[in-house]
Amino acid sequence: MDFKHPDLQKLEDYLVQLKLFTQAEVDEFITYCKPMQLKRNEYLIESGTVCEIVVFVADGFLRSYFIDRKGEEVTYCFTFPGTFTTAYSSFITGLPAEESIQAVSETRLVAINKNILRDLAGRSFSWQMFQRISAEQQYIAMEQRIFSLQKLDALMRYRQLLSEKPEYVKLIPLRYLSSYLGITQRHLSRIRRMI
Numbered sequence: 001m002d003f004k005h006p007d008l009q010k011l012e013d014y015l016v017q018l019k020l021f022t023q024a025e026v027d028e029f030i031t032y033c034k035p036m037q038l039k040r041n042e043y044l045i046e047s048g049t050v051c052e053i054v055v056f057v058a059d060g061f062l063r064s065y066f067i068d069r070k071g072e073e074v075t076y077c078f079t080f081p082g083t084f085t086t087a088y089s090s091f092i093t094g095l096p097a098e099e100s101i102q103a104v105s106e107t108r109l110v111a112i113n114k115n116i117l118r119d120l121a122g123r124s125f126s127w128q129m130f131q132r133i134s135a136e137q138q139y140i141a142m143e144q145r146i147f148s149l150q151k152l153d154a155l156m157r158y159r160q161l162l163s164e165k166p167e168y169v170k171l172i173p174l175r176y177l178s179s180y181l182g183i184t185q186r187h188l189s190r191i192r193r194m195i
Helices: 006-018 023-032 088-093 114-123 125-151 154-164 174-181 185-194
Strands: 034-038 043-045 053-059 062-067 073-079 100-103 107-113
Touching: 006 023, 006 053, 006 107, 023 107, 023 114, 053 114, 062 174, 073 125, 073 174, 107 114, 114 125, 125 154, 154 174, 154 185, 174 185
Parallel strands: none
Antiparallel strands: 034 107, 043 100, 053 107, 062 073, 062 100
């Protein structure tokens, strides 16, 4: 019996449940994937570098942030286990990334190079569909984030995140969480006391 890295197995299970691929397509894909680990605060991508990979988060979680015009970090996204992430604009355009992606905790990932994905999509309708669905999901997540910031107050945004990812909210440092919610750390502390 072949031993498969546990993170590759998690990725395989994720791909199989999508019901887009034959087992042969999944098996081929897995051969191109590389397990990797990030320590807490280590970077997957730093702004100013070109992103050449997509990663599947097997365990742990990441934050994506940019530096605003005041020179402050603005966390705009957290990526939790069971999802893919990349510096999307850089990945597509080949230009340096505007954002940085950093591990919030010890994080295990599975990486695949964009040239491999392009090759697979060039010869497989299933991989074309996967890329389309992934792009649509990215768009929907971005739209939901914008709506949340525009329509909900900070308390509602916090409750929404708490209901979706309660196990992680406690692990996110206050400064990242308050930045993500668009409020000060003091305001976030008040909200936490209210709940």
